[in-house]
Amino acid sequence: MSTTADSTASATAQQSTGQNRRQPFPQGFLDTISTGWAARPETLPGQHAQAPYAAARRARLSAQFAGLRLVIPAGDAKQRSNDTDYPFRAHSAFSHLTGWGADSEPGSVLVFEPTASGHEATLYFRERADRTTEEFYGDASVGEFWIGPRPPLAAVAAQLGLPTAHIDTYEDHDGQLVAGEDAALTRAVSELRLVKDEYEIAQMRAAVAVTADGFDDIVRELPAIVAHPKGERVVEGVFHRRARSDGNWEGYDTIAAAGPHACYLHWTRNDGAVVDGDLILIDAGAELDSLYTADITRTIPVSGTFTDIQRKIYETVREAADAAFAAATPGVTFRSVHEAAMAVIARRTAEWGLLPVTADEALDADAGGQHRRYMVHGTSHHLGIDVHDCAQARREMYYDGLLEPGMVFTIEPGLYFQIDDETVPTEFRGIGVRIEDDILVTADGVENLSAALPRTADEVEGWVARLRG
Template identity: 50%
Template structure:
């Protein structure tokens, strides 16, 4: 009796036949139309949108922050990437949040702008003051393939992007196309300036900086890493003392967070009636955070009963029972990326 494995399906179809059938279908992913007729159709008939180019309030405060940074790290061109999109699964990304140092020195917030870079350096006229240049990928025209075919940047996919002029008006610095970044970083490096980058934010920008350093005779290895660490430390320590704008933003974050807690309290009866009542609490707070701000500033802890003994209980899949206590640790991050942090223990039954 033969022991050969023929690998047949319930209807007797051999595995080889099934694979051949799949191969004959070609790529199952949708194909991009490429005819001239399609390109003409997809690029025509669009109305121009009204841009949001209003100058940000933060732009009145970022020059002083950047001046302090170049005084702390003199003679150095400082590279602050916003960061990159991170894949959640397949072709979906996590919501983007820029690196905090980038946000602090650029004045941008919300999800502005993946793959962009802020460069800060001492002014040639007065090295105690700074010059900043912002590099990003601006809006592409309706007549470009990027507009309809690029799922990372295309306006049909991700919405309207600012132009270079609009971005400059928002943040009050010179703005250039991201394709010009390398040439800008390399200019005068070694002869007049050192070059360093905030580490572990954008690997491609970090590699670019290290390559330019090597090409211009700047040391690599431990010395380059020490310069990057010094920039990271300086950018972090600068945020310990808040300016007037930051204080106002933090107060707005606290007010939004308190509204979130009030919404949680109003919805405690619904949490009691659900087998995963902790998730009800988490969801109620998240809805307020998203409506009134950029989202939650960190994963919400909604810990009922014994779960409150776990310091960072973020699974939030337990029941909420009447006559027990529930610990809620949550904060709203507003659009400027300032976050409140409030913890309260609530009696479920009032």
């Protein structure tokens, strides 16, 4: 076959990709599809409660980049398989600066145009097409016949208090800074979220409340969970039901880790059995329509009662968490919270004879770390519109930064003794425990936003006895 023939065949194959299962539209359909529709009333919505907070965030960002054009993309839908996409979630910086959460449109862009007095922000997105257009019925990705109503420019402008324009009018410029591509802008939009405003704090409280209800649901369903051969997956499903019914989605993949699986820090396969006598470590967070998420972990005895060794390990983790709570006060470094928890972990594992050195030697910053075998992760991370919020912030603003009122972060020490770890006694092996709470820094200390969920071993046993039935 000639080169020309090869090219023609290739082009024909590409053109037919995604089209070979579609039926053609008859002329009668084309002649009538755009008629016979009732008038669509257009009532502009009221301004969203987050709008003034988002405007203040934009002003703070503007002040850092005088004279520069800033571009904050929402991102595009991500392919799951063939012509199926994952549910769309806008980039966190985009949602934080616009106030547009779960309803945001793929492909949207927030642009800061420099002016003499700062910047003028405009939100560009693909407005809905009316019923006279081919897109309405012919485009399964955005057509309203396929996916339902899409927002008009005027409605979004009214809701967000932000000028809007059709994405077709957006133009790239040389020299503009794009979040995700420019390091300085990416860092700035991340650091902007280190201290939460009143709206964000209220959203965090609400996300924690939904998450707590989801944990209660799981405990109530324990008999059905134990009865299923993939009980971990039932745990995941029970929490998903609550996250979707009372929120938008989960803020991250739920960890439902029973027995030895609890020793794998990010166990999300969730395909194991949940057995009486074992512990189950559940790390889950509900994300609201605003995209703010909780992040809570509880480790629960499936039968309702800890064994002696399980209780010993559990209460040691709680002791480490309590030490971190005590250390977390305004003005101290973020890393000091971790250091307080690790001092407990080092002391207890040394007392149990698990370390080849003393606790003090293990805590040596340069030569130590032996205790970290049993807790390799950090004790805390910032939390908000991302589960690991502010992740692009500078080290001096994050790990070495000072705690300020309005910061929200986790406290989550753990101990993990893997099933094949010969450095620990046999009775320790296969036990993993983590306790994670969501913390708000206040003017005079910290508030545990997730305090409604039981924390002590006695409280957890009472919780299971009350709800499992």
